[in-house]
Amino acid sequence: MPNVSLTINGKKISQPIEARTLLVQLLRDQLSLTGTHVGCDTSQCGCCTVHLNGKGVKSCAVLALSCQDSVITTIEGLAEGETLHPMQQAFREGHALQCGFCTPGMIMAGIDMVKRKGYELDEKTVREELEGNLCRCTGYHTIVKAIQAGARAMKNL
Amino acid sequence: MHDFLYQRPTQLPEASQWAKEHVDYKLLAGGMSLIPSLKMRLSQPAGLIDLSAIDALKGVRIEGDELIIKAMTPHAEVAIDKNVRQGIRALCELAAGIGDPLVRNRGTIGGSLANADPAACYPSAVLALNATIKTNQREIAADQFFLGLFETALHPGEIITEIRFPKPKAAAYWKFRQPASRFSLVGVFVAQTNTGVRVAITGAADTVFRHTEAEQRLNVQFHPSALKGLFMSEKNMNSDIHASAQYRAHCIDVITERAVAMALNLPPQKES
Incomplete structure (x- = not known):
């Protein structure tokens, strides 16, 4: 069986996996990092979004072996101890979730958005940039506001 | 998904060797189409040759009057690359509209062309801009590259290395998006090139x-008004749950005019 070595949330891991293992399967099934969700499994919903070398990707459409020697950040890797990441805090304060299933992906996509588009995001930009993330509860309204607030708060990181 | 053998070479010659010796393997670029199709078992190759670790296949450069995009350059990078923006702005806009941001971080131009999805955006740019597809074996003109539904002139084991775009005088891409997938329901790329006007349509037919006909008229006068009274036949148009053949044909008439207006920086026209 091939071996994969990579850094996940600051921790180096190395382990044998089947070639067909998806990144999300490595995270959830083998490393018990179940914060990354599988919604649709067809690259539509974005619940499985993680950062691969700093860029948002859908981990259900990436082979784990393609991530050899790379750096992965999942939702579990954002908070510093008890202190939430500003984007997490903004979602919490703005009640930007109902069932919470899409939330990890929304937060990871939100941070990716800030990295590409900056700290001041207008509503139209956020809505367009959320193209790859589906939410079936909120109607997106609070999510959009939380991402705008989280983006501003990230300026102070 | 069935299991497969897996190679991740770091050098192009190594990848070429693997591809030559294992024609039952598939090449993996960004994987935004291939991995979902493996998951659905629509594709079951014996092995994958992952091109993602070959740095020599990434990047953009300008050589004389040509813009060159290497095969493994992701859409997100094309969308913001200053050389692309200066050289062929319409390509930035096209790349920025593929799929969603997370897909654009991963999907590549080479993968899109090799897959030749009938509704993909890049094939229309390559065809309209009269680009050349360079592989590890030869150069293929855009007019000879796309053969049909998911079918290209690539031989088994042939690897796209870069795409060479001659800079046009004017160009624009106008896409009517399929609302769910963001693929083109109908996309029109119009380019005023050194060898005349070229108009490429994606999303509407099997390739x-x-x-x-639009090219002939636009060669006489490069203006939306030159297209008045030109109607695309619905013969050969795709018909599915998203749009009928008649609807797609009509979209081509409307969108081609809009693309020409966009290439000329004309203000959006009022519906007549």
Whole structure:
């Protein structure tokens, strides 16, 4: 069986996996990092979004072996101890979730958005940039506001 | 998904060797189409040759009057690359509209062309801009590259290395998006090139194709008004739950005019 070595949330891991293992399967099934969700499994919903070398990707459409020697950040890797990441805090304060299933992906996509588009995001930009993330509860309204607030708060990181 | 053998070479010659010796393997670029199709078992190759670790296949450069995009350059990078923006702005806009941001971080131009999805955006740019597809074996002109539904002139084991775009005088891409997938329901790329106007249509038929009647008229006068009274036949148009053949044909008429207006920086026209 091939071996994969990579850094996940600051921790180096190395382990044998089947070639067909998806990144999300490595995270959830083998490393018990179940914060990354599988919604649709067809690259539509974005619940499985993680950062691969700093860029948002859908981990259900990436082979784990393609991530050899790379750096992965999942939702579990954002908070510093008890202190939430500003984007997490903004979602919490703005009640930007109902069932919470899409939330990890929304937060990871939100941070990716800030990295590409900056700290001041207008509503139209956020809505367009959320193209790859589906939410079936909120109607997106609070999510959009939380991402705008989280983006501003990230300026102070 | 069935299991497969897996190779991740770091050098192109190594990848070429693997591809040559294992024609039952598939090449993996960004994987935004291939991995979902493996998951659905639509594709079951014996092995994958992952091109993602070959740095020599990434990047953009300008050589004389040509813009060169290497095969493994992701859409997100094309969308913001200053050389692309200066050289062929319409390509930035096209790349920025593929799928969603997370897909654009991963999907590549080479993968899109090799897959030749009938509704993909890039094939229309390559065809309209009269680009050349360079592989590890030869150079293929855009007019000879796209053969049909998911079918290209690539031989088994042939690897796209870069795409060479001659800079046009003017160009624009106008896409009517399928609301769920963001693929083109109908996309029109119009380019005023050194060898005349070229119009490429994607999303409408089994493969990207040139709208030669529109080209003839636009060669006489490069203006939306030159297209008045030109109607695309619905013969050969796709018909599915998203749009009928008649609807797609009509979209081509409307969108081609809009693309020409966009290439000329004309203000959006009022519906007549």
